[in-house]
Amino acid sequence: MGLTLTEKILSRASGKYVSPGDVVEINVDLAAFHDLTGYHVVEVMEKMGVVKVWDVNRFVLAFDHLAPPPTERAAEIQVGLRKFAKAAGIKFFHDVGDGILHQLLLDHYALPGQVVMAADSHTTTVGAVGAFAQGLGASDIAAIVITGKTWLVVPEPFRIRILGRPGPGVYGKDVALHLLSVFRAEGLNGKSAEFFVEDPGAFPMDYRATVSNMGIELGLDAAMFIPDSETVRHIKERRGVEVKPVTPDPDARYVDGYDVELNRLEPLVATPHSVDNVKSISEVEGLDVDYVFIGSCTNGRLSDIEVAAKILRNGKVRSRCVAIPASREIYIRAMELGYIDTLVRAGCVVTYGTCGPCLGGHFGLVGPGEVAVSTGSRNFKGRMGSPEGKVYLANAAVAAAAALNGKFVDPRKYLT
Ligand SMILES: CC(C)[C@H](C(=O)O)[C@@H](O)C(=O)O
Numbered sequence: 001m002g003l004t005l006t007e008k009i010l011s012r013a014s015g016k017y018v019s020p021g022d023v024v025e026i027n028v029d030l031a032a033f034h035d036l037t038g039y040h041v042v043e044v045m046e047k048m049g050v051v052k053v054w055d056v057n058r059f060v061l062a063f064d065h066l067a068p069p070p071t072e073r074a075a076e077i078q079v080g081l082r083k084f085a086k087a088a089g090i091k092f093f094h095d096v097g098d099g100i101l102h103q104l105l106l107d108h109y110a111l112p113g114q115v116v117m118a119a120d121s122h123t124t125t126v127g128a129v130g131a132f133a134q135g136l137g138a139s140d141i142a143a144i145v146i147t148g149k150t151w152l153v154v155p156e157p158f159r160i161r162i163l164g165r166p167g168p169g170v171y172g173k174d175v176a177l178h179l180l181s182v183f184r185a186e187g188l189n190g191k192s193a194e195f196f197v198e199d200p201g202a203f204p205m206d207y208r209a210t211v212s213n214m215g216i217e218l219g220l221d222a223a224m225f226i227p228d229s230e231t232v233r234h235i236k237e238r239r240g241v242e243v244k245p246v247t248p249d250p251d252a253r254y255v256d257g258y259d260v261e262l263n264r265l266e267p268l269v270a271t272p273h274s275v276d277n278v279k280s281i282s283e284v285e286g287l288d289v290d291y292v293f294i295g296s297c298t299n300g301r302l303s304d305i306e307v308a309a310k311i312l313r314n315g316k317v318r319s320r321c322v323a324i325p326a327s328r329e330i331y332i333r334a335m336e337l338g339y340i341d342t343l344v345r346a347g348c349v350v351t352y353g354t355c356g357p358c359l360g361g362h363f364g365l366v367g368p369g370e371v372a373v374s375t376g377s378r379n380f381k382g383r384m385g386s387p388e389g390k391v392y393l394a395n396a397a398v399a400a401a402a403a404l405n406g407k408f409v410d411p412r413k414y415l416t
């Protein structure tokens, strides 16, 4: 019988053939943590009396959540973690400003077929390149950092086909929100999604990363795109590396499946206060918006900044707007292409390489009674600031059109 991508990766990582439901010990190919969770991981390691990393070539540390530190406590935590990085001989250490951990993992470290474990729930993001990637708690990550191993229950493989081509104004975010409207938050618990893209070029890496990123909101154990020509092209272009994709067998068996027809989707928003409270843009059109955040590991990539600039070329923002490319590299590229210039002239505050407002950390929180549009991952009550604020999640085009008009407007009028 053929194997799914999930079974192939976990069989290799455990050294034996695995099936859904098996409890297995696996070798981890890549582990990571950031400033916020890193503090707890190192605390656990210190309690265990082992402050070493099993393989410095397989470990990444990035300061992204509270970076640059907005409080004295955050600064103190970073001082401690820099000491840890030095003592443990960390090779891949990204200090303040390099970028959001998941973006760095996606662009520089994760590869198809790998097992990637990091102390952050959105680790699923690198499923975009076909890695089995999962977020774990501080104690589990501490054990991985020391031993290079962990255990898990093999999830049930679930196949999602992405068919056709998206129309204007429709991106990865809309696929993620559509899936959340169908399966609801946590609705795919215990499953591992394997996304098959019918036309690889029609659904590029940036879009895939958004879908994999929000896979955790569906409760998925992993959200992997089956590596294809786009995966190979993307890794070759970014890293100059020729990868050999790991793919499922043609007769692999899935517990269930679902088809997303891209040409039937329209721009969507998740209304307060849940990721699965999904409505179409037409249902919220005209609603006043006070604040717009364009960024995060969900939607702070070059294509997001590009479409935001395309829309914001049309004038000055009427809502305040903060834009944060997800890494310094994306920032520089966006600068070279003139997007940053456009955003700044339109009245946005632009900074880089931090989670910032996505989790209500800094660089612009939501005030009481305010309506915000965020390209981030979550809109739980109080996540981005005041519990009396209302956060709508959307793609970067919807967000930019809202910033330009001070209210929700269908972005397609700027794109067709
Ligand atoms: C702070 C961190 C633990 C958290 C996560 O795990 O996802 C954050 O990144 C988030 O997006 O809510």
Ligand code: SF4
Binding pocket: 065, 100, 102, 120, 122, 296, 297, 298, 354, 355, 358, 359, 376, 377
């Ligand atoms: S950008 Fe948002 S979703 Fe991503 S890691 Fe940071 S806080 Fe979490």
